Amino acid sequence: MSEDILSLIKENVVQGRINQEDEGMEEGMEGKPAVTELVQKALDDGIDVQKIINDGLTSGMDIVGQKFEKKEYYIPDMLASAEAVGAAMEMLEPHLAKNGIEPKGKIIVATVKGDLHDIGKNIVTILLRGAGYLVKDLGNDIDDQTIVDAVKKEQPQFLGLSALLTSTMTHMRAIVQSLKDAGIRDKVKVIVGGAPVSEQFAKDIGADGFGADGFQAVSVIDSLNS
Ligand code: B12
Structure with a gap:
C-alpha cells in the first residue's frame, strides 16, 4: 500500500x-x-x-x-x-x-554580487534540500563580505556560489581569497556553478568543487561529504 x-x-x-x-x-x-x-x-x-x-x-x-x-x-x-x-x-x-532526522550537512548558497540570475541557484537549493541538506539561501546580488560573514556566523560545511555573468563570476575568486584572509578557508568547502563557470575555473580559483547542474551539485557535495 x-x-x-x-x-x-x-x-x-x-x-x-x-x-x-x-x-x-x-x-x-x-x-x-x-x-x-x-x-x-x-x-x-x-x-x-x-x-x-x-x-x-x-x-x-x-x-x-x-x-x-x-x-x-x-x-x-x-x-x-x-x-x-x-x-x-x-x-x-x-x-x-x-522525527529527529539529522540533516546531512549545512550549506549556504548565494548568487554573487551584481548578478540577479537566481533560477539555477533555486533549483540547486531545492535539490540539495530534497537530498537531505539544511540549506540557507542568502539570495541573489549578495556582496562578498555578507557571504564571508554568513560563513563565519553559520559555520556551514559547504558554501555554494552561483554566477551567470562573466562579469560577476570574478567575485567567486575574491570570496575564496576573503575566506583565506579571514582564516576560515579550511572550515568550509566551496562549490561553484552557473553557466559561465567550469571545472577548470573552479580549480583556478581554488574552489573545492563544480557542478554543471543541480544533480551534479548534489553528487559533488555528497562525495565531498563522505
Ligand atoms: C533568465 C535569464 C535572465 C533573467 C534572470 C531571472 C532570474 N530570476 O534568474 C533576467 C531577465 C533578469 C536576466 C537579466 C540579465 N541577463 Co540574463 N539570462 C537569462 C537566461 C535566458 C537563462 C538563465 C537561467 O535561468 N537558466 C536556467 C538555469 C536552470 O540554469 P543555470 O542558471 O545555468 O543553473 C544551472 C547550472 O548552471 C547549475 N548551477 C547554477 N548555480 C549553481 C551553483 C552551484 C553551487 C552549483 C554547484 C551549480 C549551479 O545548476 C543549475 C540547475 O541545473 C540566460 C541564457 C541562458 N540560456 O543561460 C541569460 C544570460 C545568463 N543573461 C545574460 C545577460 C547579458 C543578462 C543581462 C546583462 C541583460 C541585460 N542587458 O540587461 C541582465 C543582467 C542582470 C543581472 N545584473 O544579473 C547573458 C550572460 C552573458 C555573459 N556571459 O555574461 C546570458 C547568457 C544571455 C546571453 N546569451 O547573452 N537574465
Whole structure:
C-alpha cells in the first residue's frame, strides 16, 4: 500500500504536478491528486518521512535528471518538477525536525554580487534540500563580505556560489581569497556553478568543487561529504 502512494508521488514529481488542478506532461491527469495531496495522504497514513523523500521525491527527481540529460526534458519541465519537490519539502520540513532526522550537512548558497540570475541557484537549493541538506539561501546580488560573514556566523560545511555573468563570476575568486584572509578557508568547502563557470575555473580559483547542474551539485557535495 505504502509502495503505491510512494510510486504515485514519484510519478507526479516526474509530471511536475504540485496540486490536483495541475495538468502535468501527459493528458488526463488534471483533477487527480498530485504531489502535495499525495504527500499529505502519505503523512496521514503514517508513512516514514525519510521514505517519502527517498522513494517518492528523490527517486522522482532522479528520473527527471535522466530525462534532462537525454534532452527529453527541458528547463521548464525540470523547474516544474523541482517546484513540486520544493512544495513537498516545505510540508515535510517540520516532520523531519520532529522525527529527529539529522540533516546531512549545512550549506549556504548565494548568487554573487551584481548578478540577479537566481533560477539555477533555486533549483540547486531545492535539490540539495530534497537530498537531505539544511540549506540557507542568502539570495541573489549578495556582496562578498555578507557571504564571508554568513560563513563565519553559520559555520556551514559547504558554501555554494552561483554566477551567470562573466562579469560577476570574478567575485567567486575574491570570496575564496576573503575566506583565506579571514582564516576560515579550511572550515568550509566551496562549490561553484552557473553557466559561465567550469571545472577548470573552479580549480583556478581554488574552489573545492563544480557542478554543471543541480544533480551534479548534489553528487559533488555528497562525495565531498563522505
Ligand atoms: C533568465 C535569464 C535572465 C533573467 C534572470 C531571472 C532570474 N530570476 O534568474 C533576467 C531577465 C533578469 C536576466 C537579466 C540579465 N541577463 Co540574463 N539570462 C537569462 C537566461 C535566458 C537563462 C538563465 C537561467 O535561468 N537558466 C536556467 C538555469 C536552470 O540554469 P543555470 O542558471 O545555468 O543553473 C544551472 C547550472 O548552471 C547549475 N548551477 C547554477 N548555480 C549553481 C551553483 C552551484 C553551487 C552549483 C554547484 C551549480 C549551479 O545548476 C543549475 C540547475 O541545473 C540566460 C541564457 C541562458 N540560456 O543561460 C541569460 C544570460 C545568463 N543573461 C545574460 C545577460 C547579458 C543578462 C543581462 C546583462 C541583460 C541585460 N542587458 O540587461 C541582465 C543582467 C542582470 C543581472 N545584473 O544579473 C547573458 C550572460 C552573458 C555573459 N556571459 O555574461 C546570458 C547568457 C544571455 C546571453 N546569451 O547573452 N537574465
